Amino acid sequence: MAIVTPLKTAAEQALVQQYADAKAELPGGPAVRKLREDAFAGFEAKGLPHRRLESWRYTDLRSLLREARPLADGVKVTDAVKARLASLKLDGLRLVLVDGVFAPELSMLDAIPEGLTVQSLADALVQPREDLARVLSGPSVGADDAGLALNTALMRDGVFVEVADGVALAQPVVIVSLASAEAERAAFHRSVVLAGKGAKATIVEVSEAAGPAAQQVNGAIVFETGDESDIQHVRMITRHQAASVEVQSLLVTVGAHAKFDSFALVCNAGTVRQQHFVRFAGEHTEIGLRGINLINKAQHSDVTLVVDHAVPHGTSRELYKTIAGGEATGVFQGKVVVRPHAQKTDGGMKSNALLLNEGAAMFNKPELEIFADDVVCGHGATVAQIDSEQLFYLMARGLPRAQAEALVLQAFAGEAAEFIGDEAIRELVMGEVEAWLKAREAAAEVSTV
Amino acid sequence: MLEIRNLVVKIADEDKQILNGLNLTVNDGEVAAIMGPNGSGKSTLSYVIAGKEDYEVLDGEILLNGENVLEMEADARAAAGIFLAFQYPLEIPGVATMTFLKAAMNAQRRARGEAELLTPDFIKAVNGAADKLGIAKDMLRRPLNVGFSGGEKKRMEILQMALLSPSMCILDETDSGLDIDALRIVAEGVNALRDKSRGFLVITHYQRLLDHIVPDTVHVMSKGRIVKTGGKELALELEKSGYASYVEAA
Numbered sequence: 001m002a003i004v005t006p007l008k009t010a011a012e013q014a015l016v017q018q019y020a021d022a023k024a025e026l027p028g029g030p031a032v033r034k035l036r037e038d039a040f041a042g043f044e045a046k047g048l049p050h051r052r053l054e055s056w057r058y059t060d061l062r063s064l065l066r067e068a069r070p071l072a073d074g075v076k077v078t079d080a081v082k083a084r085l086a087s088l089k090l091d092g093l094r095l096v097l098v099d100g101v102f103a104p105e106l107s108m109l110d111a112i113p114e115g116l117t118v119q120s121l122a123d124a125l126v127q128p129r130e131d132l133a134r135v136l137s138g139p140s141v142g143a144d145d146a147g148l149a150l151n152t153a154l155m156r157d158g159v160f161v162e163v164a165d166g167v168a169l170a171q172p173v174v175i176v177s178l179a180s181a182e183a184e185r186a187a188f189h190r191s192v193v194l195a196g197k198g199a200k201a202t203i204v205e206v207s208e209a210a211g212p213a214a215q216q217v218n219g220a221i222v223f224e225t226g227d228e229s230d231i232q233h234v235r236m237i238t239r240h241q242a243a244s245v246e247v248q249s250l251l252v253t254v255g256a257h258a259k260f261d262s263f264a265l266v267c268n269a270g271t272v273r274q275q276h277f278v279r280f281a282g283e284h285t286e287i288g289l290r291g292i293n294l295i296n297k298a299q300h301s302d303v304t305l306v307v308d309h310a311v312p313h314g315t316s317r318e319l320y321k322t323i324a325g326g327e328a329t330g331v332f333q334g335k336v337v338v339r340p341h342a343q344k345t346d347g348g349m350k351s352n353a354l355l356l357n358e359g360a361a362m363f364n365k366p367e368l369e370i371f372a373d374d375v376v377c378g379h380g381a382t383v384a385q386i387d388s389e390q391l392f393y394l395m396a397r398g399l400p401r402a403q404a405e406a407l408v409l410q411a412f413a414g415e416a417a418e419f420i421g422d423e424a425i426r427e428l429v430m431g432e433v434e435a436w437l438k439a440r441e442a443a444a445e446v447s448t449v
Numbered sequence: 450m451l452e453i454r455n456l457v458v459k460i461a462d463e464d465k466q467i468l469n470g471l472n473l474t475v476n477d478g479e480v481a482a483i484m485g486p487n488g489s490g491k492s493t494l495s496y497v498i499a500g501k502e503d504y505e506v507l508d509g510e511i512l513l514n515g516e517n518v519l520e521m522e523a524d525a526r527a528a529a530g531i532f533l534a535f536q537y538p539l540e541i542p543g544v545a546t547m548t549f550l551k552a553a554m555n556a557q558r559r560a561r562g563e564a565e566l567l568t569p570d571f572i573k574a575v576n577g578a579a580d581k582l583g584i585a586k587d588m589l590r591r592p593l594n595v596g597f598s599g600g601e602k603k604r605m606e607i608l609q610m611a612l613l614s615p616s617m618c619i620l621d622e623t624d625s626g627l628d629i630d631a632l633r634i635v636a637e638g639v640n641a642l643r644d645k646s647r648g649f650l651v652i653t654h655y656q657r658l659l660d661h662i663v664p665d666t667v668h669v670m671s672k673g674r675i676v677k678t679g680g681k682e683l684a685l686e687l688e689k690s691g692y693a694s695y696v697e698a699a
Contacts (some may be wrong), residue, residue: 390539393538395527395615396526397556398527408544
């Protein structure tokens with residue numbers, strides 16, 4: 001049999017060169033270096049993920065990335081960055097990354113409460129920590145993902161956050177990741193959140209571009225949370241350029257009798273691929289993954305997730321709401337795996353999409369892989385238009401069409417945000433949703449399906 | 450005043466003609482009832498007046514106070530004073546009833562060039578109207594019509610009618626799905642709104658509703674047109690003799 005070596009694209013060749021040039025100065029001791037080498041070898045063998053890989057079927061990164069932008073390598077605190085930070089309406093302990101590099105001067109390092117430790121990933125990578133390679137790797141279900149491998153090889157910085165046993169943080173930790181947008185750059189960052197036994201915290205990630213250049217972002221965040229912990233993760237990917245490409249990996253391992261909830265909003269972005277790899281490591285734990293994707297024009301939003309019920313008595317819920325107009329494409333691929341001994345698993349997965357016109361598209365692919373026999377698992381995926389009967393009812397009460405649509409759409413999306421426990425954050429999220437709908441209403445865009 | 454002249458309507462995507470040259474006038478202060486068998490076009494008539502899009506008007510006109518409403522979208526007709534109480538009010542998950550009521554009242558006020566309601570005035574208006582209809586406060590906090598019983602949905606329709614204060618009220622089979630107590634509450638709500646400046650078009654299969662909302666005129670509809678018009682005694686007569694003779698006559 002002939003061995004076929006695929007020709008490398010310009011972007012792949014550039015990435016090979018970038019890694020060769022950068023690897024000596026990328027942070028990390030021998031264990032981290034080995035992680036990088038192994039990950040990059042995987043990337044070199046397989047190249048950028050493309051549509052013939054089942055998990056990347058609808059987001060062909062190989063053809064999307066025509067060229068690889070130069071690696072961002074330092075913090076550029078531009079006026080645009082400062083202005084963007086000043087206008088962020090979110091209280092909390094702010095930690096700032098600029099082009100994927102931790103910016104201590106912009107972060108609230110002097111406000112860190114007892115029981116919380118924060119350092120940059122670059123610092124954490126050079127510390128002699130025995131569990132570092134394990135922590136960085138996350139759950140095994142994401143191990144062979146090509147997007148994540150590239151992040152592992154090239155991760156330059158991020159934040160490394162530890163919440164001690166029994167500590168409940170009074171305010172959210174807000175990780176703001178800004179593209180400085182001086183020039184088109186590629187940022188590879190990874191953050192880690194370790195939550196001890198009984199820890200309680202809200203971690204918010206905000207990803208925005210401060211200026212007009214289209215960035216390539218490959219980010220990852222690892223959560224390893226202890227028994228009886230209660231962790232809420234909220235992510236907002238907004239205000240990016242149409243030509244930006246963002247890959248975000250969420251790696252989660254949750255202990256026993258714990259709660260972990262993640263919510264993500266995508267709106268006014270370019271191409272976004274979120275991939276969640278989540279593992280139950282202890283029994284009697286509840287995990288929720290939810291999100292709202294608001295896309296129009298040629299935007300693209302992909303949520304691909306794998307939930308690994310590796311132990312019995314786990315409860316998982318997924319709920320994704322997509323509103324797609326223009327020529328936008330939404331993707332939901334959800335896989336719930338129930339291992340043979342993971343009895344009494346309770347899983348429920350839903351993806352609902354509304355298409356606003358004929359150019360928009362949604363791909364739904366829910367999957368259940370159940371190897372245990374005493375479980376309750378279900379999934380539902382819908383793609384629909386705005387209900388014309390509902391619209392007529394609202395219009396017959398005097399609401400103009402655009403306002404009636406906005407009301408229906410806001411309610412449709414809002415269901416996924418109801419689970420955000422922090423009221424201020426929930427209001428901020430719904431404020432973004434409302435602004436998106438208002439912009440649509442102002443442009444007098446109404447659905448044409 | 451509502452005047453319908455020679456209205457010919459078909460379903461937009463089909464070749465099916467439903468209204469065949471219908472003529473009808475409802476004066477201010479008048480309660481007109483339309484009765485007729487299933488399939489005679491009663492609900493279609495109510496939808497066409499309110500501005501539903503699934504129909505194509507082939508001929509005729511609908512005038513509200515002399516102005517042709519056929520070119521208006523449903524929201525403009527509502528602002529002009531037309532109100533349709535739905536036979537099957539729609540459930541709108543995620544939209545709180547109070548949010549909806551405020552949006553509707555203010556949208557109509559804006560369309561008429563009036564200032565928006567202040568929140569305290571709005572709440573006072575809703576609470577007052579809700580009390581009269583026996584609508585509990587917790588119903589107003591729930592998403593619009595979601596999980597409401599048939600009777601609750603119909604009461605919510607009448608509440609909206611009271612708050613929006615239309616000049617032409619169309620009630621489409623408002624009695625369907627109501628038990629006798631709910632029917633009485635709804636009818637009392639409607640009767641309280643009877644006014645010399647307001648017309649009503651009450652569409653029903655059965656005479657029962659007209660015991661509670663006593664009409665000034667009764668029209669019999671068959672095969673898409675009005676085939677007989679009389680006083681309230683016509684309804685009683687229909688209850689005895691049925692529609693058969695009118696269906697044949699049409």
